Amino acid sequence: MSASIAAHPDRLLPADPGTRAIARSLLALVEDLPIVSPHGHVDAAVLADNTPFPDPTELLISPDHYVTRLLHANGVDLSDLRVGRGKDADPREAWRIFCRHWDLFDGTASGYWLRSEFVNVLGVDDSRIDEEHADELYDRLQALVEDPGFRPRQLFERFGIEVLATTDDPLDDLAAHARLAADETFAGRVLPTFRPDAYVKFHGAGFAEKAQRLVDTAGDGAAGYEGYLRALANRRQHFIAHGAVSADHGTLTARALRMDPAEAARLFEKGLRGEATAAEADAFEANMTYQFARMAVEDGLVMTLHPGVFRNHSPESFARYGADTGHDIPFAMEYTRALQPLLADFGTAKDFHLVLFTIDETVFSREIAPLAGFYPSVFVGAPWWFIDEPDAMLRFRSAVTGTAGFSRSSGFIDDTRAFCSIPARHDASRRTEASFLARLVAEHRITEDRAVEIIVDVVDTAPRRAFKL
Template sequence: MSLHSDRLFPADPHTREIARKLYQSVKALPIISPHGHTDPSWFANNEPFENPAALLVQPDHYVLRMLFSQGVSMEELGIKRKDGGAVETDPRKVWQRFAEHYYLFRGTPSRMWLDHVFFEVFGLTEALTKESADRYFDHIQGCLQKPEFLPRALFERFNIELIATTESPLDDLRHHQTIQNSDWKGRVITAFRPDPVIDPEFEGFADNVKKLGEITGIEIKTFDDYLNALRQRRDYFKRFGATSTDHGHPTAKTEDLSSEDKHQLFSVVIGGSATPEQAETFRAQMLTEMALMSLDDGLVMQLHPGCYRNHNEDLFTAFGRDKGADIPVQTEYVQALRPLLNKVGSDPRFSMIVFTLDETSYSRELAPLAGHYPALKVGPAWWFHDSPEGMRRYREQITETAGFYNTVGFNDDTRAFLSIPARHDVARRMDCAFLAQLVAEHRLGEDEAMELAHDLSYRLAKEAYKL
């Protein structure tokens, strides 16, 4: 196994040389990771990662979905059942199962990221196969016991300037408090993800709202009480570094209802009798309410719509969320975002980053919207499109209408901590390849490409997320 120094660069020798030069100027820049799902307890407690399977296989929904699609059960991978049923508990056997099926990842981003981790982080040069599985397991397990592989040491080794985790409003942020109270200089901040308390179809919604009231000391009887509790939690999150909110709604729909309609709708959803249409309207109104709160507290708003969560009902019932059964759906933005954008889209106090899993919306909807509204930026290629080809399509379809500066650089959006350098490296290589093509076609000066490479790799993310 080896990582070719020219991977992802253009095949044309002249253009490849330009890409090399651009990449050399940005490859060592610090990593800004402004949106992701790493566990803050790793950095708070700074304890050794448990084992290779728990670190690299079981939390990775890309890995889980591929293996499941080829007949490997969640039980075989040691994923805990909600009913406490029997699953594999030997991490070495889980790793062996993964290694036997590693060939399934050929040509996928997961293969590129994992090979990068094996080679760059653990110094492995032998290919992962069923024959080498035990040697891999023993080598990685041995490394994980060393001080230089503790979470904080890896954070520093990866040259991470900042990482943002994502927490529910019901989280007490104790791990962030521990980090703040320590003498470690690593910068780990939180982000406010209010879905459990603003989505009436989120499991346990009514109980979640009740708990929100208990946490804030506000008895939530009216819509105004509810909004005040959310404002208080947003302020609490800001104390732990939050600069953004994040919303994982099924659609991008927003609303601007009258005061009377908002209060009536809240009574319906909190009473548990909302229809699917009323639940969607409430989510839509709450996006607008969150945007209005951003005018006051300055939090950047992120919207990640267009995913049918937990599509496999049996899998969700048995194992819960985030097991690789989420599927992209067609998403509309022009009509959906109009109520919110007409209210705050030109307000200099507001900033919104919109993502999509529907690539057909790039050039038709998102680029024109971001190319007009001052508050709106288009987030990078996300999730299923966080791949070399997905990044290429993103740049090709967004740039000619929205330009580069209505985008926000790259964010890795991952639970897989060790893959973060790999993901940023792929993004930097693909952006440099794209810029090199523009230079080779005499559409961009090389000096401008150098500046853009730095902006896309570092500066735009830092500015967009107010870091």
């Protein structure tokens, strides 16, 4: 077991011996700090109920579209992995398929996380993940997930998680969060996050029904666009009352539009009637990005924005398996012009926090670092989704630091629904931060004393600062 690369103390650290020695000493300062996770997709009910994980396939494979997509690319049918609606396949057979294809993950971010989970969380010998050992491994992990010590809450504690944010529907009653907060036996902070996308996109599934229910439920009796805005503001208050610190927006583009209220109201009605054009849907979404910034200035919720993804790229796979099944594909993004109306009005507003995420790496040095290096509201979001991996994280730091330094970072976000991967993800991030800083020290660009302060700042203080924790 000690021979596994997942347990090697120098994993992900730079090869140059002098730089590695510096990285090692920096890493030591943050390796055991508590995990602060201000953005992710774990289900609060799982923690509230301390639901056991049903089986190894459900624990590691089926819900993780990072994993299933690469298997799919290599010829595996998603049904056979129990993805989305394909729950009739045998979990053990899915596990065998995964083990047979384990080598595909070499070099990928998911491969790093999985190997780390196997070795450091599950106690598996990672030299024996293959077809031959698939059943033996399955049985062993099945026994583990049935162990009361392997329940979500026990792992939460073992992983050293201090704060974990979930992502929630605006009409969620947040009962699971309330139960957790009231539970004296549970010390962690589990915070809801307001995610209104489904109530903003005219052409999303069930928009009209959802938006109408929102107005009816929380609009203070007002109808139409006015009730809609009021309802959103009210639900944000409900989230704040349950500990929320941020609202999250997965928009198509970064565009924000200062729209005439009458025009917005007119579009909203067209949207409800299913009569809006694509351009009108985009304009309304841009209007709402502006409106959500306005609300954030008023109520203090941090605003996180992560545009630039073509959702459900494969209609066939969407029809068979539903959303979030591995075929959301990024495209080129623009922030400078898109956000100008929003930043013109709110960029210097007191206590407004706007975290800009991107999967399009080109905007880091070109747009996000320059914006965050001027506007006190703008924070540089950590590399996210496809670029949440060591090389891309190093490119990110290299791209933004010359302009914005270290003070404008959001801190790492794991953004995951794969609970057991949380420690591995934070570990990879911390090692990468240590690697980057060690290089700057080795090149005499920052002092070692300052590097010691900075690594604690970027790992521990930054997410608390950006997310008002």
